[in-house]
Amino acid sequence: xxxxxxxxxxRRGPLVIGAVTLFVAMLVGLTLGPAGLDPGKVLASLVDLxxxxxxxxxxxxxxxxxxxxxxxxxxxxxALVGATLALAxxxxxxxxxxxxxxxxLLGVAAGAGLGATFAFAARLDHVWVAPxxxxxxxVAVGATYLLGRSVGGRTTTSLILAGVAVAAFAxxxxxxxxxxxxxxxxxxxxWLLGRLTTVGWTEVLTLIPYAVVAGAVVIGSGRLLDVLxxxxxxxxxxxxxxxxxxxxVVLAATLATAAAVSVSGLIGFVxxxxxxxxxxxxxxxxxxxxxxxALFGAGFLVVADLMARTLxxxxxxxxxxxxxxxxAPFFVLVLRTMGRTT
Amino acid sequence: MIRWEQxxxxxxxxxxxxxxxxxxxxxxxxxxxxxxxxxxxxxxxxAVGLVEHRGTVKVRNGNRRPGLDIAWMSQRPxxxxxxxxxxxxxxxxxxxxxxxxxxxxxxxxxxADALERLALTDLAGRTLSTLSGGEAQRAVLxxxxxxxxxxxxxxxxxxxxxxxxxxxxxxxxxxxRRDGGLTVVTAIHDLTLAARFCDRLVLVxxxxxxxxxxxxxxxxxxxxxPHYGGAVxxxxxPDGPAVLPRRIGS
Numbered sequence: 001x002x003x004x005x006x007x008x009x010x011r012r013g014p015l016v017i018g019a020v021t022l023f024v025a026m027l028v029g030l031t032l033g034p035a036g037l038d039p040g041k042v043l044a045s046l047v048d049l050x051x052x053x054x055x056x057x058x059x060x061x062x063x064x065x066x067x068x069x070x071x072x073x074x075x076x077x078x079a080l081v082g083a084t085l086a087l088a089x090x091x092x093x094x095x096x097x098x099x100x101x102x103x104x105l106l107g108v109a110a111g112a113g114l115g116a117t118f119a120f121a122a123r124l125d126h127v128w129v130a131p132x133x134x135x136x137x138x139v140a141v142g143a144t145y146l147l148g149r150s151v152g153g154r155t156t157t158s159l160i161l162a163g164v165a166v167a168a169f170a171x172x173x174x175x176x177x178x179x180x181x182x183x184x185x186x187x188x189x190x191w192l193l194g195r196l197t198t199v200g201w202t203e204v205l206t207l208i209p210y211a212v213v214a215g216a217v218v219i220g221s222g223r224l225l226d227v228l229x230x231x232x233x234x235x236x237x238x239x240x241x242x243x244x245x246x247x248x249v250v251l252a253a254t255l256a257t258a259a260a261v262s263v264s265g266l267i268g269f270v271x272x273x274x275x276x277x278x279x280x281x282x283x284x285x286x287x288x289x290x291x292x293x294a295l296f297g298a299g300f301l302v303v304a305d306l307m308a309r310t311l312x313x314x315x316x317x318x319x320x321x322x323x324x325x326x327x328a329p330f331f332v333l334v335l336r337t338m339g340r341t342t
Numbered sequence: 343m344i345r346w347e348q349x350x351x352x353x354x355x356x357x358x359x360x361x362x363x364x365x366x367x368x369x370x371x372x373x374x375x376x377x378x379x380x381x382x383x384x385x386x387x388x389a390v391g392l393v394e395h396r397g398t399v400k401v402r403n404g405n406r407r408p409g410l411d412i413a414w415m416s417q418r419p420x421x422x423x424x425x426x427x428x429x430x431x432x433x434x435x436x437x438x439x440x441x442x443x444x445x446x447x448x449x450x451x452x453x454a455d456a457l458e459r460l461a462l463t464d465l466a467g468r469t470l471s472t473l474s475g476g477e478a479q480r481a482v483l484x485x486x487x488x489x490x491x492x493x494x495x496x497x498x499x500x501x502x503x504x505x506x507x508x509x510x511x512x513x514x515x516x517x518x519r520r521d522g523g524l525t526v527v528t529a530i531h532d533l534t535l536a537a538r539f540c541d542r543l544v545l546v547x548x549x550x551x552x553x554x555x556x557x558x559x560x561x562x563x564x565x566x567x568p569h570y571g572g573a574v575x576x577x578x579x580p581d582g583p584a585v586l587p588r589r590i591g592s
Contacts, residue, residue, distance in 0.1 A: 006428045006450040006457070006466065220442050227436050229422040237390040237416075238489070239409025239437035284424045287444070 011291075014282045018295030022079065025299035029075040029306045034313055035066055042067060073198045077263070078305040079298035080204065081196065082270055084211045084260040086297020088253035089271030090278070090290050091218040094225035095246050096156045102272040103257040105160060106250070110167035111140025112261040114174045117188050121181040129191065130206070130262040137258035140166050145250075156246075193318035194265035196305050203263040214256030218290050221249050225286035269323045270297050270304075273331040280334055300327075343368050344389065344412070344493045344525055348397035351384050351549075359384045359549045361397060366493075366542075368402075371519055371526040373540030375533055375560070377569055381549040382529035383417060386495045389527075390414045401493055409437030413486035417497040417529075419478075421470040427481050428466040431456055434488030456487040459521075460514060476507040483514060487522075494518070496528040500535060508532070512539045533574070533585035537561055545569065561585060 030046075031039045037059065045058035045067055059067055088103035096105065104110075115136020119129045144166045148159035178185055198204070224245050227235045232242045257271075274297040275289060282288050301319070304326055308317040343366065350360040359381040366372035374382040388395040390408045401411040408414075413434070422430070434456070435449040457463045460480045465473065473481060479499065486494055496515065500508035516539060519526050530536045536543060536557075543560040545553040547569040553560045560566075561583045566574050575588045 006432065006453045008445070008450070009429075223436075223439065223444060224441070227433055229425070230420045230433065231416075233387075233392050234414075234416055234420055236392055237408055237412075237414040238433065239407070284422065285429075 009285050009287050011288050014288055014292050015295070018292045018299075022295050022299040022302070025302040025306075026075050026079060029078065029302045030067060030071050032306060032310060033066075033071060034310075035062075037063055037067060037071075069200060070198075073201050073204050074196055074305070075302055076204050077198055077207065078196050078302045080207045080211050081260045081264045081267065082274075082301025082304075083294040083298035084207070084214060084256045085267065085271040086274035086293040086300070087215060087218055087290060088257045088260075089297075090275035090286065090293040091221075091225070091249050091253040092271075093275055094228060094286050094290075095249055096160060097229065097231075098156075098160065099276065100272070101160075103253065104167075104266070104268075104271070106144045106163040106254065107140035107166040107170060108137040108254055108257050109261065109266050110170035110174070112137035112258060113192055113266065114140070114170040114177075116191050116262075116265075117174045117177050117184075120184040120187050120191070121177045130203075134258050134262035136170070137261055138254070140170055141254045141258070190318065191265045192320075194267035194320040195308075195316065196264055196301075196319060207259050207263055210256040210259035214252040215294060217252035218249055219294075221245060222285070222287035222290045225249070225290070226284075229284075265320070267301070267320050267323055269320075269327045270301055273327045274300055277331060277334050343402050344406075344527065345400045345403075346385065346389065346397065347400065349385070349388050349399060350396040351381070351388055351393050357549060359388070359395075362546075362549075362551050364544055364551060364554070366525050366527050368492075368525055369519065369523050371516075371528070371539060371541045373536040373543045374527065374529040374546055375531075375536055375543055376546035376552075380546040380569075382546050383497050384549075385546065386414060386497050386527065386529055389493075389495055407437075409489060409491070411491050412493045412495060413489040413491040414495045415482055415486050415497060415499060417501060419482045421473075421478060423469075423471060425470050426467050427462055427470065427473070427484075428453060428457060430470055430481055431462075431484045431488050434485035437489060437491075452490065453484075453488050456484040459487060459518070460484040475503055476510060479503065479507070479511050480514065483511070483518070487518060492523070493525045493527070496526065496530075498529055498531060500530065500532060508535060509538075515539070533561060533566070534579075534583075537583050537585070538581060558583065 027039060030042050031037050041057060041059045044055040045064065047053055047055050048058045085103050092101040092103060092105055093099060112133040115132035116129050119132045144159065144163045147166065148162035151158050178188060224240055227238055227240050236242050275293040278289050278292045278296060282292060304322045305319055308319045308322045311317060345365040347363050348361040351358050362385065374385065376382055384393055387393045389399045390412050399406050406412055431453050432445060435445055435452065438449065439445055457466050460483055462480055462484055465477060470478065499511055503511060512535065515526060518524055540557060542555065543557055544551055545560055545565065552569065553565045561576055563576050571590065573588050573590050575586050576583050577586060
């Protein structure tokens with residue numbers, strides 16, 4: 001080995017790869033659809049957004065409207081949701097030192113599902129679905145946290161088990177509601193499978209602050225997540241305030257997950273396979289895994305959404321179906337190629 | 343210098359340690375001996391704040407800062423998969439790095455020095471899972487050295503090693519102590535090894551300090567037997583006292 005014995009963690013190369021992948025995915029996502037847009041013109045229109053720049057080659061009329069009112073918000077929402085779920089997944093895997101941890105681990109999915117089901121079953125206006133899903137997700141995780149602490153003190157195992165109990169309970173209530181209100185089953189089912197439909201920029205603007213804060217907190221905690229690989233006691237002996245870091249990271253990741261779920265429904269698989277794939281390819285350090293998961297999660301969901309809306313056009317596939325359909329074989333391929341598990 | 347002052351630990355209302363007052367001076371190697379469950383590990387953990395306790399632990403007369411003042415080596419250190427030796431040793435710099443910062447040139451220099459001192463430079467790029475037991479223990483020590491703390495606490499550093507490797511590891515600790523002026527406190531089961539390396543011994547039993555002093559005054563049958571079920575005999579070996587097992591019959 002020619003490198004110095006103590007080399008700094010290499011991040012730049014992988015981050016550039018991730019950023020380029022995301023950029024290409026977004027450009028393709030903006031270009032393809034029922035109305036094909038010229039990639040060069042799409043690019044020119046985007047460059048025109050910069051203050052004081054006018055390439056003269058951008059889209060006009062319908063093309064411009066399609067790009068900025070329909071496709072751009074949707075692609076950006078896909079990127080934000082994908083980045084949030086993958087980032088939260090990597091954070092959970094680091095905090096719980098559990099390869100099966102995903103952002104729904106502590107009951108956020110079941111809680112959000114219950115909240116949304118309630119909105120549908122109570123025949124509330126559809127604007128209530130997202131806020132109730134958000135609140136449901138947070139209440140469920142709050143219950144998990146309190147329950148986990150009350151039975152098991154500080155161990156993460158008790159927290160995970162409490163999450164299982166809370167999720168089962170929320171799902172039971174949800175099933176009961178659905179059974180009483182059979183007629184909303186289809187709406188609820190479609191919500192649960194996840195989709196990235198947008199009404200202008202509303203969903204994007206809702207999600208941005210959560211995604212940015214969670215990104216800053218979790219990426220900023222990357223080095224401490226590395227130290228936590230030694231276990232709680234050894235990390236604490238190295239001056240890490242384990243409980244505080246865990247609470248901060250889980251809180252940030254959970255808030256962002258709840259916000260993502262509330263606008264997009266339950267999109268599975270992104271939060272678990274993207275961080276694992278990144279880990280297998282780019283190494284163990286959370287300083288690399290966390291930001292790279294966000295970039296690849298964003299790119300992955302943009303591509304998955306592209307397939308969801310084009311493969312059976314004009315019908316749309318549920319994006320959750322696409323992520324698993326694409327993700328499962330891809331993940332198996334990565335596992336086999338790298339020849340080891342984490 | 344490290345001093346436990348009236349330190350008392352209780353789990354669920356049951357007292358498991360103390361109150362004990364024990365001190366190890368600058369550059370001294372103190373051995374904590376005693377039967378299983380005596381409270382040796384608990385005492386070490388209390389020093390780095392891993393268990394709640396009453397009383398105070400002071401390092402050089404100031405209240406201790408975990409990580410900066412005291413390096414603690416767990417009885418069963420985690421050896422994370424896929425991590426290289428140098429990455430692992432770098433974790434020892436954690437107390438010196440701010441929340442949002444990363445390691446700098448000085449941290450890398452300290453780690454390179456720690457690797458050098460523990461003869462690990464050639465293994466720096468190897469992953470932890472490929473190390474032998476003795477090499478792994480040296481990597482853990484290197485991580486502790488990288489902390490640059492004046493006090494080193496070792497919880498059974500030789501428990502999983504054969505006699506040859508156990509002596510090798512303890513010799514390394516002795517070198518670190520001599521060259522770096524470290525204060526070392528070791529919880530150690532092997533009483534003969536304790537006799538060979540420690541300056542002074544503290545016998546802990548049932549959460550209390552029951553004997554304390556130079557090796558020769560603690561390692562006697564009269565002192566030890568009540569706490570080891572009578573199963574020890576002490577003989578004079580070529581380098582000092584040696585403790586042998588004794589059948590107690592039925």
